[in-house]
Amino acid sequence: MDCEKFDTVTMDLLYGELDELSEAAALRHLHHCTRCRDIWGHLRTTRELSEIPLEEPPSGLFENIMAQEAHAKKTLPFRERASRVISIMAEYAMRPQLAMAALLLLMIGSSLVFVRTDPQNGGQVLVTELGTPHGENTLRPDSRQEAMVFEGNPAGVPRGGMPAEPNDGAKGAGTSDEDRNPRAKTTGGQAYSEAMAAYQEGRYAEAERLFSEVASSGDERAASAALHEGHAARNGSGCQRAAALYDSVAARYTGGTVSDEASWHAASCYRAMGQLKRAAAHYNHLKERAAYATRALKALEEIEAQLSVAAKEPAASAGSADAEAPATSSNVGASPKTDSEKAAGESAGQPAPGTVPNSPAAEAGSD
């Protein structure tokens, strides 16, 4: 620092307004500059000397000021009062605690939104893991969300070809989709509960009809209802009818857990009816699914053993009832059918009014 620079910072140095580095530089300059040291000495002495002795204020000044303050607060104009209130509110609004609370509320609110928009099939995961329907308790009966996916799409797959329940045919087959949908929309949860109640009480025909209505209504439990429709048909009418329904459900909800479950039950039915190739096709599909792989592979081994035994029988001949493959994405290629399978199917399957329904896709892949 030179003398010219020192002159510019003298006042700051005198009143302690210099930063540490500049102060150190100025003091170093003073150390070796006689001229500046002399000027600095006089200024510092004058500053100390001219400290003005403070006089005591007149008595009563404090009281006067406080009295004026009290009076002024009473007579403050509205604008001043309003600005004071706004100022106080702004101070509170700028507090970090308030900001944190707002953020917390936002987080809770957004998480509630996500919970409410849980995937449609979220409540049905438990069904898949257990392998069998676990009852309506797992299906969130309290949910009232409108599922728009199937809105206006009654079935997604042809259902008109399915044979009607013998005892309930007039009601079941005669009910059109137009008649079903309004009820399903308004009382979807109630209809499902009624259907489940009928199912549990063994009124399978009624349960099948009610489940069918829910399944075609577009309700969020349509998939579960369709699966239960198959169960009701199996328990009420037998595997031949149920297998067709299971095939239909498996095709309609391809890729979902309900599809896999339906595929498993379809396979069981076909196996019970002796239609081993069809059952094998389902099992081949299911062995790719982690939840079914072990059971499916075991079933496939058993079917293979059965087929090998049947092939050795002299009565074996060409022709088979196992002409269709399930309408799933992983069909097994059609193989030669045997009369033994057909015979086995007729003996194992329960009698049903009408032939086994074949989906168009399945028929296209048959011999």
Place this chain on the structure above:
Amino acid sequence: MTEGHAESSDEMLMVRYKRGDRDAFAELVRRYQRPLFNFSLRYVRNREAAQEIAQDAFLRVVKRSADFKHESRFSTWIFAITRNLCIDELRKAKHRVHSSLDETSTNGQSLGEKIDGGKPALDGEQGASNNELRGGILKAVDSLPEDQREVFLLRQMGGVPFAEIARITGTPENTVKSRMRYALERLQKELREYEEYARALR
């Protein structure tokens, strides 16, 4: 006065007052009534006017408390208010501007005598020298040109930094520092005879 108020900064007291705490305002009055009165007294050189200015300054604080921003120092704010009131007073009563240090107050005492009022008297030669020194300081300060005296009083008595003085007076900071230096050099000449005495006192 509560213990918490005594330890609080001026700015915190002002915040509390804005929330309706009158005790905070009372603490601010206690802290600033003396320096504000003396600043006004040295600025307008009239006791009654100085007292009124000090009262008016606090009254403006009350009325404009919503305008106080936490970023600025309370001391700078209230000294700026007081300085403006002093200028107004000088405009209104120009005939008082050139009043001398020896202007007598209501009870007939000089300002120099007032300064020692209430304090224990110094004995002998030292007491006489102290009185003489105080009188000399006040006389020298009062004789400063107005622009220099303003800067001197704000910095020396109000403790307002140069940058804040520049903002209050609307003057460049370097000009403020120059005025301060001229004021000190002028005081140095006026008080030269007391310099040796002051050194001896240190």
